[in-house]
Amino acid sequence: MxxxxxxxxxxxxxxxxxxxxxxxxxxxxxxxxxxxxxxxxxxxxxxxxxxxxxxxxxxxxxxxxxxxxxxxxxxxxxxxxxxxxxxxxxxxxQVRAFLPSLHLNLADAHRRAGNATEAQHHLAAATETVHLLPDDEYGQMIRAGIAKNHAALGENAPTQPPPHRQ
Known part of the structure; x- marks a missing residue:
């Protein structure tokens, strides 16, 4: 910010x-x-x-x-x-740009707590909204966190749409 x-x-x-x-x-x-x-x-x-x-x-x-x-x-x-x-x-x-990070944080915490189903739910939500972020340092950090959590859950990260352009 x-x-x-x-x-x-x-x-x-x-x-x-x-x-x-x-x-x-x-x-x-x-x-x-x-x-x-x-x-x-x-x-x-x-x-x-x-x-x-x-x-x-x-x-x-x-x-x-x-x-x-x-x-x-x-x-x-x-x-x-x-x-x-x-x-x-x-x-x-923009409020919608808050969603990838908020869902990523929940996915990561649920994963570490052993709640794989909840982790997958929030990781899917983060993945679905990450295109709202620009391709800057912050957006790259969130994308890397999503990929890391997919890997930690034994999943392949889905192909991402291009970053949102303003």
């Missing part, structure tokens, strides 16, 4: 700070900061906030069970998110 914002957003700024804290190695403090943000937003608060907080909180969990809970929250929140709301934060965001 670009750092350019259309509208300043204190929750997104605090979330980005927590994510950087986690990337710097202080995962416990980052996890606690994101959990506090989640509590302040609430289960029915702003969908962009819920989706983003849950998406990043999942990466900081100590157990795959907790990771799955947060990944499921992120996917549930995205169903309430509109392009109009996302573009108030940054004018380049």
């Amino acid at each position: 670009s750092t350019e914002q259309t509208v300043p957003d204190e929750i997104m700024t605090a979330m980005a700070k927590a994510v950087e804290q986690g990337r710097a190695g202080d995962t416990r403090a980052a996890r606690e900061a994101l959990e506090q943000l989640w509590e302040s937003v609430g289960d029915h608060g702003d969908a962009l906030h819920r989706c983003s907080i849950a998406h990043y909180a999942a990466d900081l969990q100590e157990t795959v069970t907790d990771e799955l809970m947060w990944d499921e929250r992120a996917l549930a929140a995205v169903t309430d998110l509109t392009d109009e709301r996302a573009r108030k934060y940054h004018d380049s965001l």
Whole structure:
């Protein structure tokens, strides 16, 4: 996500700070900061906030069970998110482009938890939507994650349609 914002957003700024804290190695403090943000937003608060907080909180969990809970929250929140709301934060965001990553994260966590059927379901959803991503570094990372999970499940990765061009 670009750092350019259309509208300043204190929750997104605090979330980005927590994510950087986690990337710097202080995962416990980052996890606690994101959990506090989640509590302040609430289960029915702003969908962009819920989706983003849950998406990043999942990466900081100590157990795959907790990771799955947060990944499921992120996917549930995205169903309430509109392009109009996302573009108030940054004018380049499209909600449908969130789906490949959200489904990939669920597929990977379910695979690691031993839930092959659920993993395959979410991997199929990620594969079906990955064409929405451009052929940039981020899109390539998601495509590589999809291929890795197909291989880990003993599947051949389906041939991908060309990346989405804007």
